[in-house]
Amino acid sequence: MPAEELEQRLARLEKALTEIDTARARLVEEIQTLRLGAVTTAHTLQAPAVTMNSRTADKLALFRSLFGGRTDVYAQRWDNPKTGKSGYSPACQNEWAKGICDKPRIKCGDCPNQAFKAFDDAAALRHLTGKPAGKASKRFCAKPRPDTSLGYPRPSLERMATIPSFSCSAAPSVTE
Structure with missing residues (x-):
C-alpha cells in the first residue's frame, strides 16, 4: 500500500474513531440523564403525602424508599459498660443462642453459624421507635x-x- 493511500486510510479511521467517541459520550450522558429522571420520578410517584396521621405501613414505606441499603443484613449497636466501648455488628439470629453461638470464644466474623437478620419492616419499625429486638426489648x-x-x-x-x-x-x- 503506497504511503499516501496509507495516510488517507489512517485519517479516515481516526475520524471514524472520533465520531464513535463523541457518540459514546452522548449516549453515556443520555443514560445518566434517564437514570436520574427515573429515580426522581420513582420517588415522586412512590411517595404520596405522609403525615403524622398516616398509617404505620405508609410511614415505613416512605422511610424505606428514602433510605436505601442492603436488605439482607443490618447493623446492631452494642455497648460494653465494663470497658466503655461501643460499636456496631451485623444482627444475627443465633447471637448468644446456647449450643450454637460460641461468643466470646469465637468472633462473629469467624462463626460458622452466622444467620444474619434481614432488614425488613419490623427491623425498620424497631429502629424508628427506638425499641431493640429480642430479649433486650x-x-x-x-x-x-x-x-x-x-x-x-x-x-x-x-x-x-x-x-x-x-x-x-x-x-x-x-x-x-
Whole structure:
C-alpha cells in the first residue's frame, strides 16, 4: 500500500474513531440523564403525602424508599459498660443462642453459624421507635444473683435503677 493511500486510510479511521467517541459520550450522558429522571420520578410517584396521621405501613414505606441499603443484613449497636466501648455488628439470629453461638470464644466474623437478620419492616419499625429486638426489648429488672456466682460484686438495685435503660419500678421483677 503506497504511503499516501496509507495516510488517507489512517485519517479516515481516526475520524471514524472520533465520531464513535463523541457518540459514546452522548449516549453515556443520555443514560445518566434517564437514570436520574427515573429515580426522581420513582420517588415522586412512590411517595404520596405522609403525615403524622398516616398509617404505620405508609410511614415505613416512605422511610424505606428514602433510605436505601442492603436488605439482607443490618447493623446492631452494642455497648460494653465494663470497658466503655461501643460499636456496631451485623444482627444475627443465633447471637448468644446456647449450643450454637460460641461468643466470646469465637468472633462473629469467624462463626460458622452466622444467620444474619434481614432488614425488613419490623427491623425498620424497631429502629424508628427506638425499641431493640429480642430479649433486650423487654424492660425488666432481674433479681441479682449471689455474689459468688458472678465472681465480682453485684450492683445494687439502687445503682441499677440509675442506669437509663433500666426501669425497675415500672416492670415486674424476674427470677431465674
